Amino acid sequence: MDIQDQDATARWEALGSRDPRSRGTAMEHISQEVMQRVESIGPIPATVPSPVATAGHPTSDLNDILARLLMLSKRCPFDDVRERCVWLLQNVQDFGVRIPRPLGNGPSRFIPEKEILQVSKVDPRTQSIFEDAFAALGRLDNISLVMGFHPQYLESFLRTQHYLLQMDGPLSLHYRHYIGIMAAARHQCSYLVNLHVNDFLQVGGDSKWLNGLDGAPQKLQALGELNKILAHRPWLLTKAHIEHLLKAEEHSWSLAELIHAVVLLTHYHSLASFTFGCGITPEIHSDGGHTFRPPSLSQYCVCDIANGNGHGHLEERRGNHQVSEVSGEVEVLMERMKQLQECRDEEEASQEEMATRFEREKTESMLVATAEDEECVPSRDVSRHFEDPSYGYKDFSRRGEHVPTFRVQDYSWEDHGYSLVNRLYPDVGQLLDEKFQMAYNLTYNTMAMHKDVDTTMLRRAIWNYIHCMFGIRYDDYDYGEINQLLDRSFKVYIKTMVCSPEKTTKRMYESFWRQFQHSEKVHVNLLLMEARMQAELLYALRAITRYMT
């Protein structure tokens, strides 16, 4: 049985090979096995009341395989595999076995499926990135698909993530995934938690740990506090926290391990933001990504699986309607940018004015209400991976005690953070640096339907606004610009996504920048994610530096 399992895994992995022949043979093996099983079970009588009741070993096993085939039929970057999977599923259905169909519409709840790149129709560069990702992980996750809007960034993102999780590093593999789980659970991001629970078990992690942080080694438990602070109020991090982790007798962390852990934590905090911000749906082959129930009449028919059509017509129509209403929005924004550009040279804001503008922006950022309505449903009980669930984002400026403003000029990523990370965890500094730069400088010089627009200002405003929410100040930035460029609904979205991503709703996503394209909204999400990661990293690294000096 064991060997059989291994063979099976090997076969699934062979589907990621770049060699079409070996993919073909692997597919052949799989289809043989599936058909064999299907024949042995025979057609499931249609009268069986609920599939769950009959889910004996062979059936549930088969169902897993079918779900996986379904995933491949949609997500595999190789067309031959996709075609074969569709064909195979249809064959299975012809036998009278119920086949699964995907729930939801594509990788994101917010973006209609047809807007997102189809794995079948991408340019060669994206194709090769997808293929690499598929070969490395045996899957192409929804996050990558959505990021596929921006292939340059995706490449850098995947390289960094691969290095953090798979390559040389001070932490063992299962620790890395567990830290990922801890970080994602902090934001109740069941998508990421599920993803990494699987990976965690695959690299030989102890399933006892998954029962909660109490089940994990004390060393990881000690990290819980850091995780908590970092996720919600990183400005409270002091060198005492670091010292506590580094000097804990036999459960202590080494500096290199700590850096690795910190990078992982911040990576997953911000990735959770992205996941919620783009409404990433569960993977097709995991729980909640597919169903065996026959579709009800109101939904689309099974044959759509083959065509890859979702239902997005209704929303689309609604969207069009809105567009006509607010068509002036983009132009207004562009006009403002132009004005700011011009009048900067003329009008001189006094220094006091600048300082108060930052304070005002800071205070205003907290007045922006985050949650409008709560509709998130954590499918898995993720709360057991962290403690103290009541601990959440508190506004930086509202609290009683005064925390001094973090000045970027005194501790910046480029000068200080990079050196520290690269010293203790070689190459990662470089990778992160590239990723930050990529996110910050990414532009196509377009805004909605306008071309050749310099968006530097807008991007900088977004980046600095996020840092502002974390109390990080750029001396050389006029925070008045933020007010000009970012309207209220956009601020609400940013604030929610960065501070309590689990409360992001589709309505928020739709209500900002209504005329912009989805790719541009994803771009904004990337900015938010990286800015947040850098903000957290800066606080963590500063605390470590202070500990070291």
Add this chain to the structure above:
Amino acid sequence: MEKMSRVTTALGGSAISGRTMFCHLDAPANAISVCRDATQVVVAGRNIFKIYGLEEEQFVEKLNLRVGRKPSLNFSCADVMWHQMEENLLATAATNGAVVTWNLGKPSRNKQDQLFTEHKRTVNKVCFHPTEVYMLLSGSQDGYMKCFDLRKKESVSTFSGQSESVRDVQFSMKDYFTFAASFENGNVQLWDIRRPDRYERMFTAHTGPVFCCDWHPDDRGWLATGGRDKMVKVWDMTTNRAKEIYCVQTIASVARVKWRPERKWHLATCSMMVDHNIYVWDVRRPFIPFATFEEHKDVTTGIVWRHQHDPYFLLSGSKDSTLYQHMFKDASRPVDRANPEGLCFGLFGDLAFAAKESLISGDSNRKPYLGGDRRYPIFFFKKPDLTEQFAHVSSALSVFESSLESKRMDWFVKTALLYLLGGKPFAELCDHNAKVAKELNRPQVSTTWTMLRLMFSDPANLSTPGPNNISKLGNLPLMNSFSMKEMGTESRLDRSKGESRQDNIHLEPGNSLINSNNDENEETEGSEGQAEYMFGDAELDDDDLYSMEHEIQAVEEQEYTLPQEAFPLRHEIMDNPSVPEHLQQDKADSPHASGNEAEVMCLTPIESLSLIAISQPLFSPHLPSRFFCPVVREMLSHYAEQGDVQMAVSVLIVLGDRIRKEIDDLTQEHWYMSYIDLLQRFELWNVSNEVIKLSTCSAITCLNQTSTTLHVNCSNCKRPMSNRGWICDRCHQCASVCAVCHHVVKGLFVWCQGCSHGGHLEHVMNWLKSNSHCPAGCGHLCEYT
């Protein structure tokens, strides 16, 4: 103004005096600059902007330029520069992007003169032209450099670095129109001040940001750059392409670099992160700093030589809110502390040793320094100051070849191979090991084994040599004096050994007697049935050993032991899959080790009983093992400290439970680790594995379970097998098929490294008996070692 009256001139160089001193600032400093006559220094930072006077004994605060009720961001300085021509003129770069000039001659409290807010981002650097009074250059994060004429309200020209942030700008000391700019993307650009449209030349100096650059004060073509990649590079700009002529590797990113005045090859650096020291390097000796200043407690942010013609005073400001004046004579010289001796082992045990010539020749006097050293050019000849050079150490290198036999570690290897650590009765193990040691000319070790046997196997055996031995035991820790004296007793012991063995054989039929005695012996643990079985087993072994003693020993024994090691090894591999669960348990013993343990424990009493039957009346059975333990413990520690960890571990294993509880686990683990490490260095994998197996420390036994992953390439498509299992996931063939029987090999797989065909060990062995070509039919003449 009063302070201006105190003008000193550069001539003579004797005008400046002082000592190493410091003062506390109120806030961290970002940059410092010194006025031309070297009497005052300005310190600028986010919350500080002050001028200090440099007196003989101390710093004196002269002026606070940070005035006004609401300090604006214009006072938050990233950089500051004092004009080198005009004493009243200063410029600062503000973090908010403003460039501010200050005129100290102003009568009002606020000395601010001009304010330029043309830069959009933080200004990283300002630089006055070295000779032109009104020309100021700035470099900013927004990627632009601007040249200001201080008589006008705005910049006269703007230089675009193509959107990359500018980290440093420096006017050339010699070329009137040239300035250098360093960038965040690793480039350095050279500009002509008259041509703002395009840079003259550009080259990539570092990977990652170039934080600083500095022109050589004398040599017109030299530019030093320092970057985040922890390097300082010196470029020769006189040639067509900038040529890197020196490179110094530091331990942290380089924040500032400053050439030392009057010293052609020296430059000072400080770092941006982690490292707080200031280093002065001689670029020709990039591996060790020429001098180090270690006073600061936090990163040094600004360094400046106090006077442009005086190499002995260095000023520095730091994040730790102090301002220091360092005297060069007070610097620490790493080279003095460095060890000029070097020692290295060659591949074959040769030893190379380099040391000061004086030490080796026995000549204690240093050779007088010859003034005419051609490597030191003219400027030295004015003041040939010995302290200004690297200490000259000429070393002699001697190589000691090890003679083929004597110095080698042969004894170690042989001992490791020949020692028996388990699988036999305790006494025999001791005897065997004693013999091995003796043959290898190690009488002391041999004797130790013999004595261990006497101490632990049997109290009764001490009847004759007993008192003798005990008196010797007192001496045990002093092993050095021990070996000679023991030679005599040893033969005697040997004889008694022989006797005991004979006794043993004689008693063979008396099984029942032994069994009944079993109950009396406190160490007994096995059941009677087991004991019987074991006894038979042991007798066989005993016979083997005994008969062998009559033959030629050394060679025979080697042949004997090798297969012995091979068998358990193979066995172990098959066992392994089930082992890990065991390991988790507290019992910690691998099934094998505990099996052996049981064997030994059952056997010892039995064997000894035969002797007890003779001499039991003389000694109470309680005395021996407990009694000797402290001594043995000391002995083991002694061996371990002497470097013979082999002995310590071997004894530990052979004695097993008798001694284990006496020695704390950490020490044991330490010994085991050292021994295993040694064994692996000698590539004695089998022995090391056996030791791991026999050890009882859980930390050691689990070594066998770690890094057991073997990466294999598919024999078919030559690609790595990415997963477990026998099928290659790329070409979908069974990867490890036996070339003889065409079945998948799921055990030991042997293959030819030439053609990568192979199969079951025994199949291939059989095949090769009759053939020399590859069984797969590829035509390769396979070779197996």
